[in-house]
Amino acid sequence: MVPNSIFLILVSSMFHAFWNILTQTSNNAQFFSGLKGIWIIVLAAVYFLLTGYPIDISQELYFWALVSGLLHGFYILSLSRAYNTQDISYVYPIARSAPVFVPFFAWLFLGEILSPIIFLAIGIIVIAIYILHFDGQLVQGFKNLIQAIAHNDLRWAFITLALVVSYSLVDKRAMDIFFLHFPNQPFANGITFFFLEAIIGFTLCNIIVLSKFPLEEVLKNWRIDLLKGFLAAIATVASYGLICVVLQFEQLSAVVSLRQISVLMVVYWGCWKLKEPFGRQRLFAGFLILIGVLLISLSNSAK
Helix, strand or coil, rough: CCCHHHHHHHHHHHHHHHHHHHHHCCCCCCHHHHHHHHHHHHHHHHHHHHCCCCCCCCHHHHHHHHHHHHHHHHHCCCCCHHHHCCHHHHHHHHHHHHHHHHHHHHHHHHHCCCCCCHHHHHHHHHHHHHHCCCCHHHHHHHHHHHHHHCCCHHHHHHHHHHHHHHHHHHHHHHHHHHHHHCCCCCHHHHHHHHHHHHHHHHHHHHHHHHHHHCCCHHHHHHHCCCCHHHHHHHHHHHHHHHHHHCCCCCCCCHHHHHHHHHHHHHHHHHHHHHHCCCHHHHHHHHHHHHHHHHHHHHHCCCC
């Protein structure tokens, strides 16, 4: 992977961590996601007014934007259901396991063939994320997770995982087509596609939220977090818009793995907020992720 792509993913991860922190500190995370979606739809309207609506793109791209938007919308719903029905200690490691499965499906549907260095880097990054989540108790953490899978209803966690893998594959396919038709405007391609799918996804999200909760309750929470929701919307556009840019040039498996750096950023922010020491496990996980990033950067020169 070229240095420019790694830089964009690192910047994307910072924005991803930022909007996650804003969500965690909001008055109500589910309502906040809907508010963020409203702001993103407003930003999309402004963007298309300034740049012109993309009437020149093919019907195939509109199709993939529709599919991606539906998958992202159901992902938001599925993740909320997963966290509402089971403990986060079981849901999180399953939902975050996309880098384990994406390489196989990217090979199956997209024809990606990864070098041994990339496989090693992905494995190191995934282990680092699990170390962070299990607080260094990797073996015991997996034992507890396997036991939970055998005895608990974790269907929504696995549905969430399937949706993450699915929208990753769809978005990669869409960005390949975008780049094929418009090779000289990768940033415009990425932002345009993000807004197209986000309009669909967040419209679906808000329909679900407004159908489940009283309008007065939703509006009350939106007024409290109005500015924070706007900042989260900008961060989300920057975060996934940049990923859509990188997907035009790099293999999906490597991109999905590198995005996990945002988890490390959120964990370290939590340590700073709670005035906790980083601890050996968290520092070791950070070291492993840096090794993974270095290996992915070296993979391009090793070809």
